[in-house]
Amino acid sequence: MRARGTLGRCKRGVGDAVRRFLFDNECLRDEYFATSYIVPQKALLGVRALVFVYCTAVLISNLAANIVHGAGWNWAAYFTTLTYSGITAYYGFAAYNTARHLARCRGRAHGRRRGGVAGRLISPPIPLPPDQLLLLAAASGRVFGTPAALALRGSSGDCERKLDLDHVRLTYPSAHQLRQHSGSDEEALQWLLRSPRKSARHQLSLAAQWILYELFTCYAPLVSLVYWAVLYPTQGGLDGAANTWMGVSMHGANTVLMGLEVFVFARCPYRWTHVSVVMGVLVAYLALVYLMVGVYDFYVYPFFESKYFGAGGVAVVCLLVADVVAIAWVVLLMVHRWRDSAYPRRWLAAKLASV
Secondary structure, eight states: OHHHHHHHHHHHHHHHHHHHHHHSOTTOSHHHHHOOSSSOHHHHHHHHHHHHHHHHHHHHHHHHHHHHTTOGGGGGGSHHHHHHHHHHHHHHHHHHHHHHHHHHHHHHHHHHHHTTOOOOOOSOSOOOOHHHHHHHHHHHTSSTTOOTTOOEEOTTSSOEEOOOTTTSOTTOOOOSOOOOOSSOHHHHHHHHHOOOOOOHHHHHHHHHHHHHHHHHHHHHHHHHHHIIIIIHHHHTOOOHHHHHHHHHIIIIIHHHHHHHIIIIIOOOOOOGGGHHHHHHHHHHHHHHHHHHHHHHOOOSSGGGOHHHHHHHHHHHHHHHHHHHHHHHHHHHHHHHHHHHHHHHHHHHHHHHHHO
16 A cells, blocks of 8 residues: 555656646747747748658658668667657657747737737747837837836836846746737736646647757767768768768758757757756667667677777767767757847847837
């Protein structure tokens, strides 16, 4: 009975943790996964859908080529294949979430027009705090009819706060959009803070995109580095146009896509606590490598074979791979913190200067 009680408490604890992650997580919002700091949402949807189709075509072609050459049985054991499959899945989830968010925004805009609340979108899909959205609206002279020096009362009601581009946290999740509103500032603020109802399926799709994004951006440089620095020189090059296309797509274009996602298309956040997921997946892959050795006597990559480096050398290789991934994670974490601070700040400064 005591064991059953402990098991029940563990299940409830896990369930509560999952619910908190999905529904009480300030990062699992559509703005972070379905919009871009730079690219308009319709163009973003087109790019993500196109890249998803392209990556799917590359994967299918690569699988077919391996089957033709009798290597289909170990196709899924290669880190390149698994990483590129993750990239394809990421773009699939990203295209789905972007399309869903775009359709939802259109539906809301249509409902407001039918309800008599007309207006023009004056802010991009960058989540600024409501007070600064209201300040921007006031500075534009198009909303509320208040002057540019608008200051909103703080939560205590005793102090006032004005826009400070150097100290304010611009990436705090808040409203999706700001439209003209005929009511008071307090009513507008309540409208801004109102969030849509969340479904478990939708939150799971956002979580999947988030995890895949972190794995994709962290592993893609590792794949390119190991292939072009270690494996390519020993293979004697790529034979034929088809092999060249697949090789460049899976070992070169993957890193290009990573750079474009980080700096142009994506707004997915990086969280230092997720390093455990990235390292856990890497450990699971190393276990798969030696499972293939135990079951099929097949080494996926030659540098994992002890006859070349010895048992100690293989351990050093594994630790080196883990170190490279950890360094890549730290660098990307700093890059994302800079991006999520600089991009909204520059946009808001330019917008206020133009009104």
